[in-house]
Amino acid sequence: MNTVSATASTGYLGSLLQGQPPASSLSWLNQLRGNAVDRVGALTVPTTRDEDWRFTDISPLTKLSFQPALGAAQPAQGAAQLAPAAIEQWAIAEAAARLVFIDGIYAPEHSFNHAGFTVENLAAGVNLHGAAVQAHLGRHARFEHNAFAALNTAFLHDGALILAPRDMALAAPVHLLYIATRKHAASYPRCLVVAESGSAVTVVEDFVALENGAYFTNAVTEMALAGNAQVHHVRVQRDSAEAFHFANCAVSLAQASRYHSVSVALGARISRHNLGVLIAAEGAECSIDGLALIGGAQLADTHTLIDHAMPQGVSRQLHKCIVDGAARAVFNGNIMVRPGAQRTDSSQSSRNLLLSGKARVDTKPQLEIFADDVKCAHGATVGQLDVDEVFYLKSRGLSDTAARNLLTYAFGAEVIERIPVASLRSRLEQAVLAQTQAAAPGAARGS
Amino acid sequence: MIYQDSKTLLTVRDLHATVNGIEILKGMDLTVRSGEVHAIMGPNGSGKSTFSKVLAGHPAYEVSGGTVQFEGTNLLELKPEARARAGIFLGFQYPIEIPGVANSQFLRLAYNTVQAGRGKDELDPLEFDDFVREKMKLLEMNPDFLDRSVNEGFSGGEKKRNEILQMALLEPKLAILDETDSGLDIDALRIVAGGVNQLANKDNAIVLVTHYQRLLNYIVPDYVHVMDAGRIVKTGGKELALELEARGYDWVGAEVKANARVSA
Numbered sequence: 103m104n105t106v107s108a109t110a111s112t113g114y115l116g117s118l119l120q121g122q123p124p125a126s127s128l129s130w131l132n133q134l135r136g137n138a139v140d141r142v143g144a145l146t147v148p149t150t151r152d153e154d155w156r157f158t159d160i161s162p163l164t165k166l167s168f169q170p171a172l173g174a175a176q177p178a179q180g181a182a183q184l185a186p187a188a189i190e191q192w193a194i195a196e197a198a199a200r201l202v203f204i205d206g207i208y209a210p211e212h213s214f215n216h217a218g219f220t221v222e223n224l225a226a227g228v229n230l231h232g233a234a235v236q237a238h239l240g241r242h243a244r245f246e247h248n249a250f251a252a253l254n255t256a257f258l259h260d261g262a263l264i265l266a267p268r269d270m271a272l273a274a275p276v277h278l279l280y281i282a283t284r285k286h287a288a289s290y291p292r293c294l295v296v297a298e299s300g301s302a303v304t305v306v307e308d309f310v311a312l313e314n315g316a317y318f319t320n321a322v323t324e325m326a327l328a329g330n331a332q333v334h335h336v337r338v339q340r341d342s343a344e345a346f347h348f349a350n351c352a353v354s355l356a357q358a359s360r361y362h363s364v365s366v367a368l369g370a371r372i373s374r375h376n377l378g379v380l381i382a383a384e385g386a387e388c389s390i391d392g393l394a395l396i397g398g399a400q401l402a403d404t405h406t407l408i409d410h411a412m413p414q415g416v417s418r419q420l421h422k423c424i425v426d427g428a429a430r431a432v433f434n435g436n437i438m439v440r441p442g443a444q445r446t447d448s449s450q451s452s453r454n455l456l457l458s459g460k461a462r463v464d465t466k467p468q469l470e471i472f473a474d475d476v477k478c479a480h481g482a483t484v485g486q487l488d489v490d491e492v493f494y495l496k497s498r499g500l501s502d503t504a505a506r507n508l509l510t511y512a513f514g515a516e517v518i519e520r521i522p523v524a525s526l527r528s529r530l531e532q533a534v535l536a537q538t539q540a541a542a543p544g545a546a547r548g549s
Numbered sequence: 550m551i552y553q554d555s556k557t558l559l560t561v562r563d564l565h566a567t568v569n570g571i572e573i574l575k576g577m578d579l580t581v582r583s584g585e586v587h588a589i590m591g592p593n594g595s596g597k598s599t600f601s602k603v604l605a606g607h608p609a610y611e612v613s614g615g616t617v618q619f620e621g622t623n624l625l626e627l628k629p630e631a632r633a634r635a636g637i638f639l640g641f642q643y644p645i646e647i648p649g650v651a652n653s654q655f656l657r658l659a660y661n662t663v664q665a666g667r668g669k670d671e672l673d674p675l676e677f678d679d680f681v682r683e684k685m686k687l688l689e690m691n692p693d694f695l696d697r698s699v700n701e702g703f704s705g706g707e708k709k710r711n712e713i714l715q716m717a718l719l720e721p722k723l724a725i726l727d728e729t730d731s732g733l734d735i736d737a738l739r740i741v742a743g744g745v746n747q748l749a750n751k752d753n754a755i756v757l758v759t760h761y762q763r764l765l766n767y768i769v770p771d772y773v774h775v776m777d778a779g780r781i782v783k784t785g786g787k788e789l790a791l792e793l794e795a796r797g798y799d800w801v802g803a804e805v806k807a808n809a810r811v812s813a
Contacts, residue, residue, distance in 0.1 A: 488645075489608060489609065490645060491645050491647065493605075493606075493607050493608065493629060494641065494644070494645040495659075496606075496628070496629040496630045496633070497605050497606070497629050497630075497632075497633055497638075497639050497641075498633055498655075498659035498662075498663070498715060498719070499630050499633040499634050499659055499662040499663040499666060499719070500630055500658065500659065500662055501630055501662075502628075502630070504658070504662070505630075508647075508650060508655075508658070509647065511649070511650070512647050512648060512649035512650040512698075513649065514649070515648075515649030515650065516648045516649040518649075519649060
């Protein structure tokens with residue numbers, strides 16, 4: 103089987119199927135893509151009538167058309183060229199490896215790998231590491247009922263492949279830098295991380311834009327952690343203010359493995375981040391923290407699912423939204439404790455700060471518990487800055503604006519502090535500080 | 550200490566204040582001169598903490614009558630931040646925790662803001678680091694406190710030491726310490742009181758708001774005032790605190806009522 107786009111699709115999703123990469127020489131990969139194409143044909147763009155998309159109206163997306171950037175398959179047209187200096191503004195000094203993707207296309211000239219294990223373009227790596235990739239690719243991020251995951255899988259070609267061998271522990275991060283450079287480009291970032299038993303790795307997925315403009319990013323990330331493996335996963339979405347960003351991330355945890363994730367959403371006109379963590383064996387732990395800092399007419403939607411399928415799992419979640427202007431944040435945090443998942447220990451906190459009268463947040467903690475010996479705590483707060491906190495700072499001489507800025511910054515910094523990469527942490531702290539200062543007039547109005 | 554050539558810092562006359570429409574202060578009078586240490590005592594609900602928050606300008610408290618002069622200016626017209634820059638300091642009973650902001654960052658911001666407000670030099674991070682470490686010795690504070698988030702995870706004693714550290718940095722003319730002794734064990738109390746005593750001089754003044762006499766063993770007041778139902782009903786020397794400790798507050802109220810009957 104050499105053709106993958108056998109099914110002619112109609113509708114908006116069908117229009118996005120134009121320009122798929124060429125067929126692979128691997129039949130299982132073509133099969134996977136073919137199945138995804140079929141699902142794209144069968145599924146429709148979600149609307150607010152879908153429970154899962156109730157608060158997130160993505161109809162503005164469907165009024166625009168997007169084409170995938172042309173990759174290595176069409177070298178005559180070429181991918182966008184960037185000078186090395188253009189990349190440096192996003193460089194992470196501590197990185198042991200970096201893979202750069204420009205409008206979704208792998209850019210080897212900007213990439214390097216000193217990690218001592220496989221960190222390479224998926225399109226090449228799939229040939230060298232067929233068995234490891236086949237065992238996981240498309241197995242965790244299910245696309246049967248998810249149009250965006252299906253669409254990404256239909257475009258499977260370039261992407262990041264990280265294989266951390268047994269007992270290999272690397273503190274320095276692997277930096278995956280996704281750069282958007284073109285209006286109307288559709289890109290399909292893909293990432294597969296396989297952490298073998300006892301390994302430890304830090305992966306930074308970083309979505310940035312060279313210029314402002316409307317483009318479409320549809321990412322899928324899969325991570326499989328074997329027994330006692332540990333992954334720190336940092337996700338920074340700083341797309342352009344007109345961009346559409348959809349992401350599905352699926353993580354599977356084997357026995358006593360540990361997954362720690364921090365996701366920061368600053369950009370995009372509309373963003374949707376689905377994060378699913380499956381506690382697939384006993385004693386696995388995860389912490390998934392998130393921050394959305396938005397203003398103007400932005401919408402940032404985070405849906406998470408922590409699936410305690412096996413006993414003695416531990417999960418911790420702190421999700422924060424800072425919403426200014428007429429922006430809207432959505433958080434849906436589902437904690438599932440399946441029958442038999444005894445001695446599960448789970449806590450979830452959703453905290454939201456509204457800086458203007460028109461800002462809005464919809465937060466929905468959702469606990470589904472089918473075991474009886476569990477400890478589950480959750481809480482959600484929505485509010486403005488605390489009057490006593492503002493007064494405390496003013497009583498130390500700070501102006502009203504300075505006090506509010508500092509508290510707004512602090513609200514976000516609590517999440518950013520958890521990023522285990524110092525240079526990225528301080529850069530994001532600066533970004534949040536700049537954004538909260540820009541938000542000051544709105545904050546003052548709220549007083 | 551009472552000095553002959555002292556000048557009047559604070560003059561409170563017939564001060565009334567409400568919170569949520571309920572009158573808490575009902576005719577408060579107090580005069581504080583430089584060099585003096587005043588203790589304001591009284592039962593729970595007598596208005597002690599309200600008085601300290603009103604002086605610092607908490608927005609939840611509305612002044613409904615009376616005057617407050619601080620060094621000849623109308624304090625009530627100033628915003629809280631302007632009061633701080635003018636030299637008013639409130640040590641909080643419950644200091645606020647600010648996760649995400651390093652204590653060093655907060656202390657330097659407060660210090661530099663107040664310095665700028667007073668037309669004095671600001672310090673860069675390195676200079677400030679030396680300066681604050683010196684002040685921390687006064688309170689036997691571990692330098693680790695600079696790197697931690699403001700008050701987050703601090704014990705009661707650590708929070709109060711951090712308050713007095715701020716007092717040491719901001720060098721107020723009038724420090725109002727609201728229940729600084731609450732939640733302190735005896736060692737912490739000794740350290741905090743020692744810090745306050747070292748900061749007291751002939752140009753500043755300290756108002757201690759406290760329910761218990763214990764703190765006054767360490768910081769000896771020149772005047773002890775007893776508040777009841779929103780005003781000061783009795784003033785004495787440091788021996789009054791001992792009497793209150795021995796006899797409680799009820800007799801003061803009874804005495805006030807008896808006096809009222811006599812004068813009526």
